Amino acid sequence: MRQFWTNSINTNKAMVENLQNHGVITSDKVAEAMEAVDRGMFVPDGSSPYVDGPMSIGYNVTISAPHMHAMCLELLEKNLxxxxxxxxxxxxxxxxTACFAVMVGSEGRAIGVEHIPELVASSIKNIEGSxxxxxxxxxxxxxxxxxxGRQGWAEFAPYDAIHVGAAAPEIPEALIEQLKPGGRLVIPVGNIFQDLKVVDKNSDGSVSIKSETSVRYVPLTSREAQLRGD
Structure with a gap:
């Protein structure tokens, strides 16, 4: 997936407009959500939050590039x-998670699952200031x-949309089970070579899977393996 680098982007609105100009964002709803949630509130201090690239957030993980977030929002828009x-x-x-929440609104429900407690605590602070x-x-x-997250979050299942922000060697069965008929799952799958998979659940419970693009994500693994950097 190409990146849309430019050093001149220094506001959240300009970031969204840049992604629109390059055709990454075509949905008004996605643009509105990304404008409403300032990415600058969700990256480490001293970073360049609006430049189109991933960046480390500690614990051997990254926050994805804006174009990847936009792509996933676009793929899931009808289920948000x-x-x-x-x-x-x-x-x-x-x-x-905050973008998802803005799109489904107060009558919907957006659940984030993260196995690093420190990231959960900091993400809640980020959202509180957003x-x-x-x-x-x-x-x-x-x-x-x-x-x-490989086990999903059964309490509020089934879900209309599930997004996975790390690459699994195969699609976790628990996530398919927690997907509502008519729902959509977006997940990177693979080890060294990865594809962004779009999984649609049919009314009879069967699934249809297609590959959207080649990607590079950190692995979806246990907390211990992640902290070791496996």
């Missing part, structure tokens, strides 16, 4: 309507939990 439920596995700094999503956090329609 007001009132719908969405699960964000490997929620990291909380950025994409404006649009902070109200949803206070209301309870947005929440971030410590857990093994």
């Amino acid at each position: 309507k007001p009132g719908m439920r969405v699960l964000d596995v490997g929620s990291g700094t909380g950025y994409l 404006g649009a999503a902070s109200t949803l956090l206070k209301e309870g329609s947005l929440a971030v939990h410590v857990g093994d």
Whole structure:
């Protein structure tokens, strides 16, 4: 996946406009969500939050480049309507979880799952300072939990949309089980060579899988293996 680098982008609005100009964002709803959630609130201090590249957030993980977040939002847009439920596995700094929450609104539910407790704590602080999503956090329609995302989060299943922010060697069965008929899962799959897979669940419970693009993500693994950098 190409990156849309430019050093002249220094505001969140300019970042979104750049992605629109390059055709990465075509949905008004996605643009509105990414404008409402300032990426600058979700990256380490001293970083360049609006430049189109991934960056380290500690614990051997990264926050994805803006174009990857935009692509995933676009792929899931029809499953992120007001009132719908969405699960964000490997929620990291909380950025994409906050975008999901803005799209499904107060009548929906957005759940982030992250197995590093320190990241969960910091992501909640990020969301609290993010404006649009902070109200949803206070209301309870947005929440971030410590857990093994490979097992999903059964409490609020089934989900209309599931996003996974790390690459699994194969699609976890628990995530397919927690996907609602008519729902969509977006997940990077592979080890050295990875593809972004789009999994649609049919009304009879069967699934259709297609590859969207080649990607490079950190592995979806146990907390211990992640901290070792395996």
